[in-house]
Amino acid sequence: MSQITExxxxxxxxxxKLEFSENExxxxTVTFGKIIDMVEMLDEVDTDGVPxxxxxxxxxxFMxxxxxxxxxxxxxxMAAVPEKEDGFIKVPAMLSDGGDA
Structure with missing residues (x-):
């Protein structure tokens, strides 16, 4: 079993930016470990000769x-947006410090 840690x-x-309880x-941890184990099983498949x-x-x-x-x-x-600034739609910052990406 793949070792995924808490x-x-x-x-x-x-x-x-998700919050989980200790139970979650x-x-x-168990679920992700099982998923990785299933993916790792694909390494065991013989693909020699398979294009x-x-x-x-x-x-x-289709273009x-x-x-x-x-x-x-x-x-x-612009009349329909809840918040605007200098002619642009203002949205919440995605970075915790509000800095540039």
Whole structure:
């Protein structure tokens, strides 16, 4: 079994800005370990002679013509946003210190 630690789960939670109870951390530790074990089982599959495949479907990229279209009316858009600053839509900071990414 792959060894996922509770500290690793807590670290990922911190990076994801998620909060878990101790019981949830224990549960996720077990669950993530099982998931990684299943993925590691794929290493045991003999793939000699199997051609590399990027996509198993026969889908092609369906491209549409790049045509400019009229966008939203800026005044209507700005009238509908809860908070704006200097003509831009203001959103909550994603970084805890509010700095640049």
């Amino acid at each position: 500290e690793q789960v807590k670290h990922v939670a911190l990076l994801s 951390v224990k549960s996720f 590399f495949t990027m996509n198993v479907a026969d889908n092609l990229n 549409r013509e790049d045509v400019a279209e009229k966008g939203l009316d800026r005044e209507k858009l």
